[in-house]
Amino acid sequence: xxxxxxRARLARGSQGKRLYTLVxxxxxxxxxxxxxxxxxxxxxxxxSIAEEVLYAASAPIYEQGQPADALYVVLRGRVALxxxxxxxxxxxxxxxLGAWTLFEAEPQVMxxxxxxxxVLLRLDREEFLDLLLEYPELAQSILRALVRRMGKxxxxxxx
Numbered sequence: 157x158x159x160x161x162x163r164a165r166l167a168r169g170s171q172g173k174r175l176y177t178l179v180x181x182x183x184x185x186x187x188x189x190x191x192x193x194x195x196x197x198x199x200x201x202x203x204s205i206a207e208e209v210l211y212a213a214s215a216p217i218y219e220q221g222q223p224a225d226a227l228y229v230v231l232r233g234r235v236a237l238x239x240x241x242x243x244x245x246x247x248x249x250x251x252x253l254g255a256w257t258l259f260e261a262e263p264q265v266m267x268x269x270x271x272x273x274x275v276l277l278r279l280d281r282e283e284f285l286d287l288l289l290e291y292p293e294l295a296q297s298i299l300r301a302l303v304r305r306m307g308k309x310x311x312x313x314x315x
Contacts, residue, residue: 175275176231178203184229184277187250189305190258193297201287201294206279211270217253220267224257225281233274238267246271258284259302 181203185191211217235247247253253268258281288295
């Protein structure tokens with residue numbers, strides 16, 4: 157058990173290999189808003205440290221109030237997000253959850269649960285931060301995306 161949650165299995169094919177190639181994992185990461193400006197090389201670095209994790213239907217991915225420690229991208233399946241026990245949103249393939257977790261280790265504000273058998277790409281926060289120290293250009297592209305995202309939020313707030 158890790159951080160109080162049941163252990164999920166690493167997703168592997170019949171011969172113990174990853175289900176998705178590095179190129180496929182890069183393509184999934186390109187769909188993450190915060191990573192939209194990252195170069196293919198930077199995304200390859202991220203994809204190389206990400207792990208594919210399989211969750212059974214109804215299995216918790218993380219619980220509300222639990223320490224946040226990773227970004228997840230749905231590779232296959234669906235994820236249900238709940239707040240205080242009420243359904244808020246369902247995410248499908250190529251959608252990300254926990255993006256802000258990469259920068260701020262605040263407790264989870266929602267519970268995430270596999271809505272069906274689901275494979276997620278999990279990017280650990282600590283490994284991500286280590287990469288940012290080694291590759292400042294990755295940090296710069298993510299900073300640009302954060303600034304763009306904040307600008308959109310400010311425009312909405314001003315409307």
